[in-house]
Amino acid sequence: MHVTLAEELMLLSLDDESGVAKDSSSAGWAVAGGLLADLALAGRIALDEGRLSVTDPTPTGDPLLDGRLERLAEWVGRKGPGKAKAADWLTKDHPTAVRATVRRLCERGLVVEERHRVLGLFPVRRYPEADGSVERELRGRLTAVIRHHEAPDVRTATLIALLHAARLHGLAFSDLPRARVELRFAEIAAGDWAGESVGQAIRNMHVAVAAIAAVTVATAATAATAAVS
Template identity: 90%
Template sequence: MHVTLAEELMLLSLDDESGVAKDGSSAGWAAAGGLLADLALAGRIAVDEGRLAVTDRTPTGEPLLDECLDRLAAWVERKAPGKAKAADWLTKDHPVAVRSAVQRLCERGLVVEERRRVLGLFPVRRYPEADGSVERELRARLAGVIRHHATPDVRTATLIALLHAARLHGLAFPDLPRARVELRFGEIAAGDWAGESVGQAIRNMQVAIAAITAVTVATAATAATVAAG
C-alpha cells in the first residue's frame, strides 16, 4: 500500500496501543512538511529561498495531496509576490495536515478512531493501530538504512530528512542511542539524493521545520522551568 510521507510520519507518531500521538507538536510540523515534500516530488510546487510557488495545479490522484495543493494554491494567490513563505505555511497548515493525514489512515484501515471523555467531560480522540503491516514495512526500510547502512531511495531519504529536521530521531528508533541515529540521519539529510529542484525544495523545508521546532522546544522548556520554579 502506497501512503504519503505525512501518513508515514503520523504512523511513527501514534502509539500502536493507546493511539496517543508521541512528540505531537514536532510530528505535526513534520507532517505538514511531508505534504509539501510529496508535492515537490510530484513536481507540483517549488521552494526557493524559503518562498513557496505552485508550479502545476494538475491533481496527483491522491486525495490528501490534492486537498493540500488546493489549499496551498489559494493561500499563495492571496499573498503579495514573494511573500508566500514556507515557514508561514507550515505554521498555518500543520493542524490541518495532522487531522487530514490521520483521517486518511482511518480511511485506509490502518488506524481506528476511538472517542472518549476524560473525567466524563472532555472529549478526546485516539487512533490505535488496526493494521500494522504498513508501519512494519516502514520501520524495516528505516532499519535497513540506519542499522545496516543500505542506500535509501528518494522517498525514504526525504522521510529521514523530515524526521531529522523535526528532531524526531526517537520516534523512528526508540531503542538506539540518539547520537548514533542523529549522526546517520544528518549524513542522509545532507546528501545529494534528489534532483536539483526537488532537493532545493526539501532543503528549504528542512530549514523551516528545524527553525520552528527549535522555537517550540525552547518555549516548552522555558514553560516547564517556570512551572517548576
Template identity: 70%
Template sequence: MHVTLAEELMLLSLDDESGVAKDAATAAWAVTGGILAELVLAERVALDDGRLTVTDRTPTGEPLLDGRLARLDAWVAGRRAGRAKAADWLTKDRSTAVADAVGRLCERGLVVEERRRALGIFPVRRYPEADGSVERELRERLAATVLHGVEPDVRTATLVAVLHGTRLHRLAFPELPRRKVEPRFAEIAAGDGAAESVRQAMRTMQLTMAAVIAATSAATTAASA
C-alpha cells in the same frame, strides 16, 4: 499499499496499542512538513530559499495532497509577490494537518478511531493500530537505510530529512540513543546523489522545520515565563 509521507510520519508517532501520539506537538510539524515535501516531490510545488511557488495545479489523485494543493494555491495567490514563505504556510496548515492525515489512515483501515471522555467530561480521540503491515514495512525500510547503509530512494530520503529536521529520530528508533543514528540521518538528509532540485528542497525543508520549531519553542518559553 502506497501511503503519503505525512501518513508515514503519523504512523511512526502513534502508539500502536493506546493510539496516543508520541511527541505530539513536534510530530504535528513533521506531518505538516511531510505534506509539503510530498507536493514538492510530485512537482506541484517549488521550494526556493524558503519561499513557495505552485508550479502545477494538476491533481495527483491522492485526496490528502490534492486538498492541500488547492488550499496552498489559494493561499499563495493571496500573498504579495515573493512573500509566500514556507514557514508561514507550515504554521497556518499545522492546525489541521494531523487530523487530515489521521483521517486518511482511518479510511485506509490502518488505524481505528476510538472516542472516550477523560474524567467523564473532556472528549478524547485515540487511534490504535488496526493493520500494522504498512508500519512494519516502513520501519524495516528505515532500519535498512539508517542502520545497514542501504541507499534510500528519494521518498525515504525525504522522510529521513523531515525526521532529522524536527529531531524526531526516536520515533523511528525508539530503543536507540539519538547519537547512534543522528550522523546517518544527517548524511541521508544532505541529499548526496539526489537531483539538485530535490537536494535543495530537502535542505530547505530541514532548515524551515528547524526554524519554525525553534520559534515556537521560544514563544512557548517566553509565555510561560
C-alpha cells in the same frame, strides 16, 4: 499500499496500542512538511530560499495531497509573487494537515478512531493501530538505512530529513543511542540523493521545519521551567 510521507510520519508518531500521539507538537510540523515534500516530489510546488510557489496545480490523484494543493494554491495566490513563505504556511496549516492525515489513515483502515471522555467531561480521541503492515514495511526501510547503512531511495531519504529536522529521532529508533541515530540522519539529510530542483526544495523544507521545531522545543522548555519555579 502507497501512502504519503505525512501518513508515514503520523504512523510513526501514533502509539500502536494506545493510539496516543508521541511528540505530538514536533510531529505535527513534520506531518505538514511531509505534505509539502510530497507535492515537491510530484512536481507540483517549488521552494526557493524559503518561498513557496505552485508550479503545477494539476491534481496528483491522491486525495490528501490534492486537498493540500488546492488550499496552498489559493493561499499563495492571495499572498502574491515571492511573498508566500514555507514557514508561514506550515504555521498556518499544520493543525489542519494533522487532522486530514489522521482522517486519511482511518479511511485506509490503518488506524481506528476511539473516542473517550476524561473525567466524564472532556472528549479525547485516540487512534490505535488497525493494520500494521504499512508501518512494518516503513520501519524495515528505516532499519535497512540506519542500522545496515544501505543507500536510501529518495522518499526514504526525504522522510529521514523531515524526522531529523523536527528532532524526532526517537520515534524511529527509541532503542538506539540518540547520538548514533542523529549522526546517521544528519548524513542522509545533507546527502545528494535527489535531482537538483527537488533536492533544493527538500533542503528548504528541512530548514523551515527545523527552525519551527527549534522554537517549539525552546518554548516547551521555558514553560516547563516556569512551572517548576
